[in-house]
Amino acid sequence: MNWRKIWTITRHEYLTNVRRTGFIIMTAIIPALGLIILILVALLLPRGDAVANWLEQQFDIGRKPIGVVDRSGYFTPIMPEYQETFILYGDSEEAEAALRADKLQAVLLIGEDYLETGRITAVTRESFGEAALADSDRVRAFLVNHMLADQADPALRRRVADPLENLQARILSGTGQERGGGMIFTFLVPYFLAIFLVMTIFSSSGYLLQSVAEEKESRVVEILISSVRPTELMAGKVLGLGALGLTQVLIWLGSAWGFTGGMATLLATLGNIGIPARVFVLGVVYYLLGYLLYAVLMAGVGALGTTLRESQQLGGIFSFAAVIPYTIASFVMINPNAPIARVFSFFPLTAPTMMMLRVPLGEVPWVDVAGSIGVLLLSIPAALWLGAKLFRVGLLIYGKRPTMREIWRILRS
Amino acid sequence: MILQVQHLTKRFGDLVAVDDLSFEVEPGEVFGLLGPNGAGKTTTIRMILDIISPDSGHITVLGGSPAAAQPRIGYLPEERGLYRNVRVLDLLVYLAELKGADRVQARQRALQWLEHIGLEDRATSKVKDLSRGMQQRVQVVASIVHDPDLVFLDEPFQGLDPVNVERVKGVIADLHREGKTVILSTHQMNLVEVLCDRILLINRGRSVLYGPLTEIKRQFAPHAVRVRAPELPPGLPGVVAVEPKDGAYDLSLAEGTAPRDVLRALVDRGVDVQAFEVAPVPLEEIFIRAVAQD
Numbered sequence: 001m002n003w004r005k006i007w008t009i010t011r012h013e014y015l016t017n018v019r020r021t022g023f024i025i026m027t028a029i030i031p032a033l034g035l036i037i038l039i040l041v042a043l044l045l046p047r048g049d050a051v052a053n054w055l056e057q058q059f060d061i062g063r064k065p066i067g068v069v070d071r072s073g074y075f076t077p078i079m080p081e082y083q084e085t086f087i088l089y090g091d092s093e094e095a096e097a098a099l100r101a102d103k104l105q106a107v108l109l110i111g112e113d114y115l116e117t118g119r120i121t122a123v124t125r126e127s128f129g130e131a132a133l134a135d136s137d138r139v140r141a142f143l144v145n146h147m148l149a150d151q152a153d154p155a156l157r158r159r160v161a162d163p164l165e166n167l168q169a170r171i172l173s174g175t176g177q178e179r180g181g182g183m184i185f186t187f188l189v190p191y192f193l194a195i196f197l198v199m200t201i202f203s204s205s206g207y208l209l210q211s212v213a214e215e216k217e218s219r220v221v222e223i224l225i226s227s228v229r230p231t232e233l234m235a236g237k238v239l240g241l242g243a244l245g246l247t248q249v250l251i252w253l254g255s256a257w258g259f260t261g262g263m264a265t266l267l268a269t270l271g272n273i274g275i276p277a278r279v280f281v282l283g284v285v286y287y288l289l290g291y292l293l294y295a296v297l298m299a300g301v302g303a304l305g306t307t308l309r310e311s312q313q314l315g316g317i318f319s320f321a322a323v324i325p326y327t328i329a330s331f332v333m334i335n336p337n338a339p340i341a342r343v344f345s346f347f348p349l350t351a352p353t354m355m356m357l358r359v360p361l362g363e364v365p366w367v368d369v370a371g372s373i374g375v376l377l378l379s380i381p382a383a384l385w386l387g388a389k390l391f392r393v394g395l396l397i398y399g400k401r402p403t404m405r406e407i408w409r410i411l412r413s
Numbered sequence: 414m415i416l417q418v419q420h421l422t423k424r425f426g427d428l429v430a431v432d433d434l435s436f437e438v439e440p441g442e443v444f445g446l447l448g449p450n451g452a453g454k455t456t457t458i459r460m461i462l463d464i465i466s467p468d469s470g471h472i473t474v475l476g477g478s479p480a481a482a483q484p485r486i487g488y489l490p491e492e493r494g495l496y497r498n499v500r501v502l503d504l505l506v507y508l509a510e511l512k513g514a515d516r517v518q519a520r521q522r523a524l525q526w527l528e529h530i531g532l533e534d535r536a537t538s539k540v541k542d543l544s545r546g547m548q549q550r551v552q553v554v555a556s557i558v559h560d561p562d563l564v565f566l567d568e569p570f571q572g573l574d575p576v577n578v579e580r581v582k583g584v585i586a587d588l589h590r591e592g593k594t595v596i597l598s599t600h601q602m603n604l605v606e607v608l609c610d611r612i613l614l615i616n617r618g619r620s621v622l623y624g625p626l627t628e629i630k631r632q633f634a635p636h637a638v639r640v641r642a643p644e645l646p647p648g649l650p651g652v653v654a655v656e657p658k659d660g661a662y663d664l665s666l667a668e669g670t671a672p673r674d675v676l677r678a679l680v681d682r683g684v685d686v687q688a689f690e691v692a693p694v695p696l697e698e699i700f701i702r703a704v705a706q707d
Contacts, residue, residue: 218495
């Protein structure tokens with residue numbers, strides 16, 4: 001390994017790619033989004049109530065009343081506080097006619113045997129999504145309040161209807177002190193941060209693939225490998241484009257700093273919404289390991305295709321593996337230690353993304369942390385060997401893409 | 414010896430690309446490495462450049478192994494291209510640096526060669542804005558900008574107009590004058606005749622012809638003379654056949670008859686000889702015959 005040559009390649013790759021339009025757009029998009037949000041907040045802040053109202057509307061499924069056909073007798077008459085939102089109908093035809101006329105959001109058909117069977121039929125105009133409202137808090141409160149109307153005092157009734165009405169989440173930090181900030185933000189911010197980091201891994205290794213494929217397509221590579229060893233070329237590219245990814249992250253953090261008025265504020269904000277040192281350190285570790293693994297694989301795959309497009313198609317196989325954790329992100333958010341999340345943490349191609357998802361969400365067993373890092377540390381040299389071999393051979397095959405059999409033969413030789 | 418290749422063999426699966434090939438190149442000469450497409454020229458060059466390793470055989474180049482010699486070798490590949498979005502001068506300096514050259518010196522040399530080859534005003538242009546002929550000339554410069562002692566030029570004239578062919582020939586002549594060794598591979602035999610001291614012709618990975626160009630030409634020379642005259646008298650002694658060609662006559666000679674015997678006979682008979690020469694054999698014809706015989 002000639003480090004001077006590697007450094008020359010690193011510098012060249014960095015300087016060439018930092019000027020790419022794709023990189024500039026990708027890098028500028030985060031600060032731009034931040035700026036837009038700042039402007040929106042500044043514009044909307046004076047009219048906070050209106051905004052809140054509007055937001056509430058966006059998340060409310062229906063503002064129209066719900067029709068009720070009551071054969072059980074528990075819900076007749078409707079209590080005064082529900083008379084605007086629930087309307088009693090004598091029979092289902094009448095109620096459904098009103099529904100058809102778009103005066104109602106839904107009709108609840110409550111049978112005589114409701115107390116015994118709990119069966120209610122919800123009739124809606126269109127989708128199943130609207131039918132699901134039968135289970136909503138609004139309907140539940142209506143039902144509970146009416147059934148307990150004579151039997152309990154209003155406070156108890158209200159509590160039974162919505163026992164979690166005013167839930168306050170409190171997390172014990174290391175010092176035992178309470179941390180402020182909404183429940184949502186404690187994991188949303190680290191979560192999105194992790195997504196952005198993962199994005200830079202893929203944009204950087206994508207540039208790597210592109211750079212290798214372009215060199216091959218333009219045949220520059222023939223000159224390059226008469227000057228440097230393929231492993232030196234690969235090392236230079238991995239370092240140069242890794243530095244490019246770091247630049248991107250630093251610009252994003254820097255812009256966040258600018259928008260929040262200085263590093264102190266940024267750190268305070270981060271601390272406030274809860275990025276413990278553990279999450280930060282592990283984030284950096286998984287970031288570096290993930291980048292190395294993907295970069296090396298992409299370099300090898302990039303050399304296999306005869307054109308950039310072909311190489312990108314091949315590289316897509318790996319990107320697909322890395323995205324798998326995000327397809328099950330909703331399960332992981334509910335339980336970061338779900339068995340499926342743990343399984344993917346031990347598979348090298350999904351380990352970096354899976355762990356970057358899990359770590360900010362809560363306490364992850366140390367076995368998983370050690371295991372996933374171990375798996376990555378073992379698979380990176382293997383990928384390096386594989387990538388270098390594919391790279392070396394792929395670079396010299398022009399004109400046709402090697403078949404799977406040829407690739408296999410190359411790997412064995 | 415600047416390059417010594419001994420019993421070199423390389424197989425790709427069932428195909429024997431290079432088959433027990435041996436040759437030597439002397440310092441300061443322009444050496445022609447010739448052969449039909451797929452003969453194994455590029456594979457041979459790649460092994461000398463340590464891009465691929467031979468199955469068997471031995472290569473000594475610039476007094477050492479191919480790996481050690483790499484920084485002192487220049488290479489213009491046949492399958493070639495350049496980064497498109499890079500400025501010409503930056504590209505040349507980068508490629509020279511990869512060969513271990515000093516950046517400042519590489520820059521100076523690059524500018525000199527660009528001027529030499531008529532591209533001095535294009536140093537800051539991007540490669541993609543150059544015409545194909547210009548790009549080709551930049552590639553020639555790229556192969557010599559790090560001041561190598563040995564240069565491989567694989568088809569350096571491909572696609573060049575006559576003016577630029579002259580420019581590239583000038584570069585080769587300059588290298589020759591500086592005492593550099595040039596190994597030239599091309600299908601343009603007329604240029605080989607002008608430029609090369611010695612040649613190696615390979616076919617199907619094996620050596621077919623090898624040696625000084627003049628000797629090879631003599632070896633292939635037909636026993637014939639070419640005479641330009643208004644008309645020839647019949648029954649010249651020692652002449653087996655007469656064939657008019659391009660406004661002259663090609664005379665095939667019997668064994669034991671020297672060209673000067675024919676000239677004397679022509680003069681004796683008062684023929685108005687305008688031109689007389691030993692019939693030339695173009696290298697192209699030697700190439701075709703040697704490959705066909707192989």
